[in-house]
Amino acid sequence: MKQLAKKLTDEGLDKKQILIVNFEDPRFTQLDSKLLQKIYETYLESLNLEDKPYIFLDEIQEVEDWERWVRMMHELGKAKIIVSGSNAKLLSKELSTLLTGRHIDLTIFPLSFREFLFFNNIEVKEELDIISKKIEINRLLKEYFEFGSFPEVALNPEKGQILLSYFDDVVNKDLVRRYRIRKPEKLKSLAMFYLSNISSQTTFNALRKHLSISTSTVE
Incomplete structure (x- = not known):
């Protein structure tokens, strides 16, 4: 969002016409x-604005009934609104239903390996680049995996901590809230088990014993 806002100001838009709000602010x-x-x-x-403002609403899924307000603002033509979120509530099918005909989706994907190398100051344009930087590229490939x-x-440098926070957010915000899970700690244990045993075969019965929950719950 900040990159888009900067692009707008670089193109001549007055900074006063840009409002950025992050709804994870406590x-x-x-x-x-x-x-x-x-x-x-x-x-x-x-502010005394002459033109429509650009309003950026980050982590909008935290706001109840946000889509009604955004739809109203769009229909009245009062502002240009950009919303973003990292939560399953903003799945494209649901968003299409909430804002029928009023939105353009922009999905942000993780980095490709080429982009990952670029982030680490390695630009690969031809085969010779790979040969000359083979050791560093192999090291970064292991890190990438x-x-x-x-x-x-x-x-x-705190990669592990950030990934754990992502894991907690996915479990607590995307799954527990969305599907009204009654035993979130069991769900988290189940997810951790799967992630820790990704290459091993297991059975529902084995999971039942390991997590002390019923087979139907595991299923």
């Missing part, structure tokens, strides 16, 4: 459409 306590309207009104009161290719992880 200072936000009442996460609903009323908060969105309050933020918008406060923003307009603070071990830690994956999320952009935030790629250059951070």
Whole structure:
């Protein structure tokens, strides 16, 4: 989002016409459409804008009924709105239903290995580049396989901690909340078991014994 905002200012847009809000900020306590309207009104009161503002709403899935407010703003033509989220609530099919005909999707994927190399200051344009940097490329390939290719992880020395936080977010936000899991700790244990035994065969009965839960729950 910040890259897009910077691109807009580089193209001549006044910085005052850009508002970026991250709804994972702990200072936000009442996460609903009323908060969105309050933020918008406060923003307009603070600045004398001549043109439509660009409003960037990050982690929008945290806000209840956000789609109604965004749909209203779009229909009234009051602002150009960009929303983003890292949660399963924003799956494309659901988003299409919420904002029929009013949105363009932009899906951000993890880094390809070529992009991963570029992040680590290695640019591969021809075969000679691979030969001359073979040892470093092989080292980075092992790192790529071990830690994956999320952009935030790629250059951070605390890779393991970041990946664990991603894991917790997926379990707690995408799965537990979405499917109303009654025993989140069991789900987390099950997920950890699968991730730790990815190349091993197992049975539902073995999982039942290992996790002390019923076979039907495992299934």
